[in-house]
Amino acid sequence: MLIAGWLPLAAGAGAVLAIQAAQTSLTRLVDVSHLVYEHAMWVDDLLAFQERCRALQPRRSGLPAPGTVRIITLDDVTFTYPGKDTPALNGISMTLHAGQTVAFVGVNGSGKSTCARLLAGLYEPQEGGTVTWDGVNVLDLDAESLQARVGCVLQDPVRFPFSALANLTVSRGTLTEADPRRALEAARASGAEQVIAALPGGWEALLSKRFRGGHELSAGQWAKIAVARGLYKNAPVLLLDEPTSSMDPRAEHAVYEAVLRDNPRSDQITVLISHRLASVVSCDRVFVFDGGRVIESGTHQELMNLGGEYAAMFTLQADGYRAEAGETA
Ligand SMILES: Nc1ncnc2c1ncn2[C@@H]1O[C@H](COP(=O)(O)OP(=O)(O)OP(=O)(O)O)[C@@H](O)[C@H]1O
Ligand SMILES: [Mg+2]
Numbered sequence: 001m002l003i004a005g006w007l008p009l010a011a012g013a014g015a016v017l018a019i020q021a022a023q024t025s026l027t028r029l030v031d032v033s034h035l036v037y038e039h040a041m042w043v044d045d046l047l048a049f050q051e052r053c054r055a056l057q058p059r060r061s062g063l064p065a066p067g068t069v070r071i072i073t074l075d076d077v078t079f080t081y082p083g084k085d086t087p088a089l090n091g092i093s094m095t096l097h098a099g100q101t102v103a104f105v106g107v108n109g110s111g112k113s114t115c116a117r118l119l120a121g122l123y124e125p126q127e128g129g130t131v132t133w134d135g136v137n138v139l140d141l142d143a144e145s146l147q148a149r150v151g152c153v154l155q156d157p158v159r160f161p162f163s164a165l166a167n168l169t170v171s172r173g174t175l176t177e178a179d180p181r182r183a184l185e186a187a188r189a190s191g192a193e194q195v196i197a198a199l200p201g202g203w204e205a206l207l208s209k210r211f212r213g214g215h216e217l218s219a220g221q222w223a224k225i226a227v228a229r230g231l232y233k234n235a236p237v238l239l240l241d242e243p244t245s246s247m248d249p250r251a252e253h254a255v256y257e258a259v260l261r262d263n264p265r266s267d268q269i270t271v272l273i274s275h276r277l278a279s280v281v282s283c284d285r286v287f288v289f290d291g292g293r294v295i296e297s298g299t300h301q302e303l304m305n306l307g308g309e310y311a312a313m314f315t316l317q318a319d320g321y322r323a324e325a326g327e328t329a
Contacts, residue, residue: 058143065121065146068236068267069133072096072119077129079114088114090292091129098236101260101270103280105310106289112273113155115289116239119271120150148172151233153243155273157226159217161208164196167225171233183232189258190227191251219246227255238270245275252276277314286310 001007007015072095079089089111096102096119104112117123118131121138125131131138138146151171160167162175168186169178180203187193199205199215206214207225217225223246230238240259244252256279260272272283280286281300288296288303288310296308303310 058147059139060142060144062140062142063136065141065149066134066136067149068098069149069269070098071132071134072237072269073130073132073135074115074119074125075130075132077115077118077125077131078127079118079123079125079129081114087292089118092118092292092294094119094287094294094297096269096271098269099266100284101272101282103283103286104271104273104289105275105277105280105286105313110289111292112289113241114292116241116271116273120152120237120239121146122150122152149235149237151230151235151238153226153230153238153240155241155245157222157229159207159222161206161210161214163204163206164192164199164225165203167207168192168228168232171229182234183228186228186231187224189231189255190224191247191254192221192224192228195221195224220248220251223247224251224255227259231259236268238268239273240271241273242275243272244279252279277310277317 002009002012074092074094077089077092078087080087092111092115104115106112114123118125121131121133121141121143124139133141133146160170162170165178165180165183166175168183169175183203184193187196195217196203196205201213207217208214209216223243227240227243230240230243238259243259244255247255259270260279260282272280274280284299285297286300286303287294288308290309296303296306296310298306300314304314305311
């Protein structure tokens with residue numbers, strides 16, 4: 001166009017510059033659109049994450065849970081873990097009364113721990129099943145106040161990187177509110193007292209190797225601390241999920257003596273989950289789980305007379321001990 005004289009030179013040069021500038025701007029526009037699109041996908045993720053957190057947050061509304069509980073009832077409770085096809089619990093119904101110590105027994109994966117968490121309101125029942133505390137659906141109770149009423153000694157206890165005292169008292173208030181006398185009583189009952197006494201620094205000893213001067217405990221010693229933590233909480237519902245599985249025989253015996261025999265509390269519901277059936281003999285009621293259902297329930301004697309799964313498991317364990325005793329005699 002310049003050669004043919006259609007365009008003056010200045011206009012042609014201006015046009016070239018304009019095209020170049022437009023090209024740069026277009027490239028930037030494409031880049032920025034791409035960035036906006038990419039970041040918008042993260043915003044989606046963020047919104048989904050926030051939504052999920054909101055759903056998982058404890059219920060802040062509702063009635064405060066009662067200070068003591070007389071009856072906990074499970075009615076046709078079903079629970080399936082997210083991403084699982086088969087339910088962990090399938091139509092469980094039971095009633096627990098204050099003053100009772102009940103035992104959950106059964107094969108691995110039969111739903112004992114899940115059921116204990118449900119009756120304590122830590123998980124919520126699905127498909128129309130209900131868990132009620134003194135007649136009130138746990139879904140209508142404030143979750144935080146409900147959890148404050150439950151002492152949990154979990155199968156795999158949390159190892160807080162705190163001092164021995166804080167590890168015991170973390171279940172109730174802050175360290176400044178800790179009651180050392182009650183902590184000592186709980187430690188005595190669980191056998192944690194000797195563990196703590198042997199630590200340089202005693203109650204102040206830091207229980208984590210991650211910090212300088214910290215100490216690590218063995219699995220059985222941690223279990224004693226966990227039982228002490230559960231007892232210190234002094235809650236109306238106490239869940240003991242295989243609390244002594246890593247303890248030595250004397251320590252295990254001492255815990256059962258202290259928790260189950262020496263300390264019957266008329267205002268407490270204690271749930272004991274154990275594979276060592278000798279420890280459930282003295283429980284008020286035994287529930288036998290299998291595949292997410294309760295297949296037998298009753299006292300030890302009733303279940304032995306029934307001659308079902310419990311009697312078979314108990315006899316198997318007892319025979320093992322008898323055979324050993326016979327060999328060494
Ligand atoms: N956090 C979880 N996520 C997904 N599935 C789970 C989870 N916890 C348990 N389950 C599944 O739920 C079922 C019941 O598990 P639960 O822990 O209640 O059994 P359990 O009777 O306590 O077993 P164990 O004697 O081994 O402690 C099992 O099939 C298990 O695989
Ligand atoms: Mg379990």
